Amino acid sequence: MAKYMLIMRGSDESNAKMAEASFDEMLEVVGRFNEELIKAGVLVAAEGLDDAAQGVVVEWSGETPVVTDGPYGETKELFGGFYILDVATKDEAVEWAKRMPAFPGAKCEIRRVPGVDEFPQDNEWIKKEKAWREQTGQL
Template structure:
């Protein structure tokens, strides 16, 4: 099972406060443990929402909203993509994680990633083949 592990933003991360050398070292060690265990597929920190944008869809219309965004507790500051056996295993890994913001309250959300079989009959053999073709291209770093 794959899980997206989402580090929620704080007022400090949205203000651009960078992690200390100690936190960077602690997170580096945690990431090494994830890699050694074969859990970590990807992981990155994100710039604050002031450097981002949102695109809102309404039917065929699109509108762009520039950051920053006000609801800090709903924003993402970073993420991992993990391959584990269960939600319980993902929770155990998160419990071992250093506090992402050293002091104060932090929150990490864990969400399962959809797999092809989760979509049922609507995900036809042709769509599955297309999806697999894209995954191979991505893995090989080839242009579509």
Template sequence: MRWMLIMQVEPEAAARAAEELDMAQVIAAMGTYNEELQKAGVFLTAEGLSDASEGFRVDFSSQPPVVTDGPYAEAREIFTGFWILEVASREEAEHWARKCPLGPGTALEVRRVNEFADFESDEQDESVREWATKAQEWRAANA
């Protein structure tokens, strides 16, 4: 099973906590965590994201969709990075999430990544299965 650990930061709380942090120690702790994930064979990928001021949001509530440049003043928490892990169970995903060296003002949302098998059910519409098959082919072609 693949699980995504989504890092969320509450900007004000994280800024207060950062005043007391040694960034070299933070980077070293995160590097050690990533290395531990790799040695355990569960690490698939991880990425950090640039500041929200460089991004934009697309709102599909209307047609055409509305594009708003970041940062997003209404956002209480900002998505700042993620890991994707391949583990055997929800409990194992929780184990690794708890070990992540994050501090005050940050949280992880942990979600299972859908697998192609999730779309192969007899209950699924044929067009859903068709697109899932195409997505599987795309992934194989880009591996």
């Protein structure tokens, strides 16, 4: 099994459609999808994100980090939430993404999440991370 992150990206079109939709209906549709993921035993985590206007960006383009209040970037650069699935293959992650409830114009980026076991096991920081994961029940 491997972990994959499904990153939900909105567009001007999908964000406008979402703004028109009933919040209760959206919760039901997303809830049903989440329930399918849970029943299949593949859901690791899922979260939506607050409005980009409420966020900040920390940018390291000079000697010291610069903090800029949102909104920031172009709509096509922002993502609105994510799922982390533990599935056998990228193809399986793609199949789940195709079933994800989304508005026209939305996109989903899929990226594998490398496991801690893929890094050099004799590295001091990897050893510390593994110990932390064991202490928190993540291994």
